Amino acid sequence: MHSELEQLLVLQDRQQKIRQIQAEIKTVPLERAYLESQLAATAADVESLKQKGRQVEVERKRLELDVGTRNESISRLRTQQYQTRKNDEFQAISHEIERYENEIRKLEDQELELMIEGDKLKAEIEAADKSARATKDSIARQLTDLETKSKALGSQQQEFETEREALASKIDADLLDQFERLFNSKGDAAIVAVERGVCTGCHMKVTTATASRVKAGKEIGNCGQCGRILYLGQ
Numbered sequence: 001m002h003s004e005l006e007q008l009l010v011l012q013d014r015q016q017k018i019r020q021i022q023a024e025i026k027t028v029p030l031e032r033a034y035l036e037s038q039l040a041a042t043a044a045d046v047e048s049l050k051q052k053g054r055q056v057e058v059e060r061k062r063l064e065l066d067v068g069t070r071n072e073s074i075s076r077l078r079t080q081q082y083q084t085r086k087n088d089e090f091q092a093i094s095h096e097i098e099r100y101e102n103e104i105r106k107l108e109d110q111e112l113e114l115m116i117e118g119d120k121l122k123a124e125i126e127a128a129d130k131s132a133r134a135t136k137d138s139i140a141r142q143l144t145d146l147e148t149k150s151k152a153l154g155s156q157q158q159e160f161e162t163e164r165e166a167l168a169s170k171i172d173a174d175l176l177d178q179f180e181r182l183f184n185s186k187g188d189a190a191i192v193a194v195e196r197g198v199c200t201g202c203h204m205k206v207t208t209a210t211a212s213r214v215k216a217g218k219e220i221g222n223c224g225q226c227g228r229i230l231y232l233g234q
C-alpha cells in the first residue's frame with residue numbers, strides 16, 4: 001500500500017477515537033444534570049411529605065384549642081347554672097352545654113382522624129427519609145464515578161491529540177488538507193477501502209480507471225461518487 005495511505009489510515013483511526021471521546025465527554029454534563037435532578041426530586045418528595053405532616057399537626061392543635069375553649073365555656077355555663085334559680089334559664093343553659101358537648105365530640109372525632117393520618121405520615125416520612133439517604137449515597141457514588149470517567153476521557157483525548165499531531169506533521173500538507181476536509185464533511189471516514197470494485201464509503205461501484213489506479217497504488221485515488229480517498233481492500 002502507498003505509505004501515505006498507511007499513514008492516513010493511522011491518522012484516521014486516531015481522529016475517529018478522538019471524535020468518539022468528544023461525543024462521550026459531551027454526555028457528561030447531561031448525565032450529571034440528570035443525577036442532580038434525581039437528587040433534587042428525592043429531596044422534594046421528602047420535604048413535601050414533611051410539609052403535609054406539619055399541616056396535619058397544625059390542624060390537630062387547632063382542633064385541640066377549639067375543644068379547650070368549648071370546655072371552658074361549659075365550665076362557665078355550669079357555674080352560671082348553679083347560681084340560677086330560674087328553671088327556664090337552667091334549661092336553656094343545659095341546652096347550650098349539650099350543644100357544646102356535641103361540638104366537642106365532633107371535634108374530637110376529627111382530631112382522632114388527624115392523629116391516625118399523622119401517624120401514617122410519620123411512617124411514610126421515615127421510609128422516604130431512609131430511601132432518600134440511600135438515593136443520596138448512590139448518586140454521590142455515581143457523581144464521583146462520572147468525575148473519574150470525565151478526567152480519564154480528558155487525558156485519553158490528550159494522548160490521542162498528541163499522537164495525531166505527530167502523525168499529521170509527517171503527511172504532505174495538501175493531502176492532509178484534503179483528508180481533513182473529507183473527514184469533517186463525511187462524519188465517518190475520509191479514507192475507505194475499495195472491495196470487489198465497490199467504495200465502502202458510499203457503497204457505489206467505482207470506475208475501472210479508478211479501480212486500476214487504486215490497485216497500482218502509485219497515486220492517491222478518490223471515489224468518483226463520494227470523493228473519499230481510496231485504498232485497496234480485500
Ligand SMILES: [Zn+2]
Binds near residue numbers: 199204226
Ligand atoms: Zn464512494
